[in-house]
Amino acid sequence: MTSKDPREAADFIRSRFDRPISTAVVLGSGLGAFADEIEDAVRIPYEEIPGFARSTVEGHAGQLVLGSLDGVNVAVQQGRFHFYEGYEMEQVIFPTRTFASLGAKNLILTNAAGSLNTDMKPGSLMVITDHLNCMGVNPLRGKNDDSFGPRFPDMTEVYDREFQQFVEEEAAAITTKGADFYLGRGVYCGLSGPTYETPAEIRMYRLLGADAVGMSTVPEAIAARHAGLRVLGISCITNLGAGLSGEIIHHAEVMETGDRVKGVFRELLRRVIGRIGS
Numbered sequence: 001m002t003s004k005d006p007r008e009a010a011d012f013i014r015s016r017f018d019r020p021i022s023t024a025v026v027l028g029s030g031l032g033a034f035a036d037e038i039e040d041a042v043r044i045p046y047e048e049i050p051g052f053a054r055s056t057v058e059g060h061a062g063q064l065v066l067g068s069l070d071g072v073n074v075a076v077q078q079g080r081f082h083f084y085e086g087y088e089m090e091q092v093i094f095p096t097r098t099f100a101s102l103g104a105k106n107l108i109l110t111n112a113a114g115s116l117n118t119d120m121k122p123g124s125l126m127v128i129t130d131h132l133n134c135m136g137v138n139p140l141r142g143k144n145d146d147s148f149g150p151r152f153p154d155m156t157e158v159y160d161r162e163f164q165q166f167v168e169e170e171a172a173a174i175t176t177k178g179a180d181f182y183l184g185r186g187v188y189c190g191l192s193g194p195t196y197e198t199p200a201e202i203r204m205y206r207l208l209g210a211d212a213v214g215m216s217t218v219p220e221a222i223a224a225r226h227a228g229l230r231v232l233g234i235s236c237i238t239n240l241g242a243g244l245s246g247e248i249i250h251h252a253e254v255m256e257t258g259d260r261v262k263g264v265f266r267e268l269l270r271r272v273i274g275r276i277g278s
């Protein structure tokens with residue numbers, strides 16, 4: 001458990017970067033290269049930020065990158081804290097609350113995910129339309145901090161419809177310019193991990209209405225909506241769900257696919273951030 005206050009983390013970050021931040025971005029496994037796009041970057045390792053835990057998973061740098069992208073100030077989380085690493089949910093959502101304390105209005109969550117839909121092959125991107133919280137816990141459990149949001153927050157529209165449309169329009173524009181990738185839409189099912197699923201579990205999540213499965217995003221999306229941020233979620237499909245391809249799932253494959261789509265992913269994210277604006 002951390003006894004730190006996200007406002008202290010925000011004050012510390014402001015002491016290093018004093019421009020207002022409207023949009024924060026969380027980069028998922030294999031997608032960290034996007035942070036190289038940031039101009040005039042100020043990089044702060046998580047261990048220096050009061051209250052932040054450390055990211056232990058391979059493929060996550062573990063730093064906050066602040067700077068601008070085509071004139072829009074952004075805070076980019078290069079690596080996140082996963083529940084499967086053993087962190088308390090409070091630690092998992094601490095950066096989200098820090099962004100809210102910094103005055104951010106928008107949060108873009110990205111992740112690597114397994115596809116339950118064989119049309120959405122590895123290398124596809126999926127705009128998240130909704131989620132299933134199958135992590136076994138809600139990150140807002142416990143005493144409510146009324147200064148962030150209400151005790152019983154509404155979750156009818158976690159993923160902002162206008163932001164979803166920005167992604168679809170910008171993906172279409174990139175495709176017209178010759179990039180070849182598939183953009184799906186669907187429901188992301190958040191699981192605790194760290195195991196990948198069994199084929200029976202994949203069949204179950206499909207029946208429950210999931211289009212993709214992963215081990216992140218849901219806690220941050222819930223905390224962000226609690227605090228009134230507008231949320232966009234994009235999954236990078238790195239593999240088909242267990243049992244759907246006849247092959248076993250490796251973390252290396254997850255990382256490689258992230259690397260393969262990074263050109264398109266960067267371009268899409270940059271354009272969408274521009275559309276969201278400041």
Ligand code: HPA
Nearest residue numbers: 112113114213214215241
């Ligand atoms: N399952 C859960 N999480 C994942 C997967 C998967 O198949 N691929 C990438 N993250």
